[in-house]
Amino acid sequence: MLGARMKHRTGYLIKTNDAGEIVMARKDYLGQLRAGKELTRGQQLSMILSLSIPAILAQISSVIMQYIDASMVGQLGANASASIGLVASTTWLIGNVCQAMAIGFTVQVAQQIGAGRNDLARSAVRHGLLFILLLAAVLSAGCVVLSGQLPGMLGGAADIRPDATRYFRVYAFAIPALAINYAASGMLGASGNMKVPSMLNILMCFLDVVFNFLFIFPTREIQIGTTAFTMPGAGLHVTGAALGTAMAEVVCTLVMLLILLFRSPMLRLRREKAAGSLKQELRTAGKISLPVGFEAVVMGMGYVMYTKIIAPLGTVAIAANSFAATAESVCYMPAFGISQAATTIIGQTVGAGRKDMNVRLSRLVVGVGIVIMIGCSTLLFLFAPQMIGMLSPDPEIRALGTALLRIIAFEEPFYAAAVVTNGVFRGRGDTLVPSIMTLISMWGVRIPASAWCAVHFGLKGSWAAVGLELVFRGVIFLVRLRRRNRRL
8 A cells, every 4th residue: 555655855756655665756846946956948837837737727617616606597587697797896806805815825835835944834824824714704794794785886776686685695604715715725836736726626616516506496307318306406596606606615625724734745734843923924924915905905996896887788788797707717717827826936936046947937937828828818709609608598698798708808818918927926925016007007997998988889898998908917017027037
């Protein structure tokens, strides 16, 4: 029987059996970086892809959950879809805030591991999880209190407000699980383990399907071929979609925590002398997270403002906007996966003091992100009708949603440039200026341009304005990366 022992050697991970015999060895390019070894271009690319692919799958799985909710709720009618679409921008805001909470500690974990200070990395894990849980509980309570007034504040029609309130309230109760999931998966990723978060997020999608079937629809007869059976159901409709997603998140978050705290070779809990200063860790986390959090809040307010801009366009426009945003996110999620890998790689090069590899890898990882997004945006343009068709049976919503996706497809590579470059900056602990740049792009370009275009050209014009902003953001991020690399 194979033992669970893992021995680390310079540039390799070696697994042995109970007799001490080597049974598996594979190259560990992150280990080579930490040890000061040189990597060829092929090895650099292999490392980026090996870390990015699991992260991409994890990101896509989160979008598939949105697809599952939207598709199942879409069968209940346009009003049900619009009720979720109304609060979607707010849930994105909260999700971004939860990610901002985590980033300050995950970057520390990556940099401490890169410097060979695993005890300090474990200290950041322990303190970070407790601090994030506390903040998330406060955020959850505030959102529960706000849930009754939110749909009205967003300008939603009276007939969709009750469902929107119920959906958001359930979401609010699950915020602590969401925040800890982001933190635990980010910390595992910072250690180089992207596979476990990816597999658990895929499991989350499967559980979401199961729970949604049970909670959204009433008990009913289902026939598969010649076999008929009774499918039990709670018949909770929109509320059931939120409850199914929340339960899937809770289950997978618990498993993620168990693996992080008891199975991770680098980060699992140990009986060791306390290392690290809570005060210093919080100060460092604040320096990294506060700009990101401020960006998340103000960007989220921008998304909420955008929702208010399009709300007067009617129920069909709200539903089409929500479905198109969900479908588009399948396209750009690979960029966020590569960005997560970039933060891990660059964070560890910073900790290891590898300025040479820092610059080379930053260029390569951004290039990989842009190339992959060119392919994804091509597929988005070609298969836009099918992607929207999976979400809604309404022909009017399908036609408008398809047009929106084909408008935005041309700008996705620029969005990827901004997203992946931001991951590089975060790995370096450089978050203030990129956050300011993002806010200028959102509030100086997207919001005013969208408001003007929505009045004169409707929802299609508004999405064209969003595309313009994505191009602007991608360009300014690439310019800053080039300038910062010259200074290293």
